[in-house]
Amino acid sequence: MSLNCREDSPAHGCFLEAPFNYNEARYVIIGVPYDSTSSWGVGSRFGPSAIIEASRYMDPYDIELDCIPLESGIHTMPELSVMGIAPTRMIDAVYSKVACVLSDGKVPVILGGEHTVSLGAIKAAREFGVEYLVVLDAHADFYDEYEGERFSHATVTMRASEIVSRTLVMGVRTIGWEEKKLLSDREDVRVLYRESLRDQAISEIKKEVKGRKMYLSVDVDVLDPCYVPCVSTPEPDGLSWRELTHILREIIHSSEVIAMDFVEFSPCHGMRSDSYSIARLVYKAIGYHATNPRNGNFGYNSNE
Template structure:
């Protein structure tokens, strides 16, 4: 059922087998509903290509994260037509990785892929997990442009059912605000609060259950360091904010998996693509040091 194209391996590492790997990177070049800047389908391969430039030793952790065994999943060719089909297919991949107990990093593509991934995690773990959602936007709309299989609705499935902690938010609709009102399962760390509070990371940690799935929309970062996104918003997190947060989460919680979405490469501007490579490799380092 799965069709395989040739996919560059992360950091140019010789691809170890799926069985041997502890970390699996899953490129998903899915783009159907992007509403502003297009190009997220180019994101995963741009990241994998830029990852050849990574230094394999991590100076902060004094370790070589790659030694853990990283498998780059062959990029799936997703079924098209009904918008449900690709998400069902992504859910099957997520199920396979959940069963294997490996640590997945799904690499989008637009944020819609998270709907497929989360439906697998919610089915398996119910409300025993928290979803940590890093984004400029709430993505809690019930429907957008006539469909609920839309990047603007990516977290609604979590918001309706399970503990959801949103960090970096600085844009939402009135309808989303109404939806959030009175829902005890949703906690929001507005970006303007983060910028004024020193111990916001402690509060995020306190808000999370012991087991966490992380979904990271790159527009949570400030456009000055991450301009290559579909819907940029001024006033985001900086590089050290996000690393400090992720390091603490990996240090304190069991992280079951994550996705990094919405890179929309700008031709000729290589730095943001490389930033994502470096972010992935930092995360693999945190996983190796704190979770294995």
């Protein structure tokens, strides 16, 4: 495996305008501008740059955590050049980059792009001992094939579940009959529908993931479209900001997340609030990670 992960900072700017070089950073932002298989609302190739641009306007102090997670070091890599290539080649490119960053002991934070970008990252994480996958998504994405394609935004969780031993999908509020049938044959995959995401279910999940090495994938359409209207397939009755950040905090503080992604954001022209919200969400997740006593430098006491 090549160990040359270090590259110059990108021309389009860095997350939070952070001046950290690769060697001194704990977290590495990897933009994957790819949207070849979306069926509706193509444009997630512009997601990574819109999130990074919006992040420049955030204050790095986190009120909830009472610390500056940025002090752990966040480096932004140049975007991967994957637009227009076949999904399998894009997945290979993501795999190589993420494996490289993991082998340097850093935490890759992938910004999509459509959801298929996760597959390369999950494959890399699997080689670093991850057996457990948590996906937050409005959609089950559990088709075996979609429009003749095995690697598609609608098959991504099915493909991902073939890489890891255990998959948990949270926040689903739309699913096909065929997907439901495929799921009923799979004891290793659990779907928690949107309406069952109550406190009790979340504390059960917290126990289940405790101490486990984990990959976390957030399709931002899990949020209600009032927060993030510009996604490939917006679905009503999504999670509120508070519900989602609560779930992220519980999962990230209980388990050992080694890599994560935020996908499916398709910025709309002239709208700034949702790219800002996603930048904030990415930074929140980094903050939760940095304040997990197993991972971080901040000694934050979560209420177990």
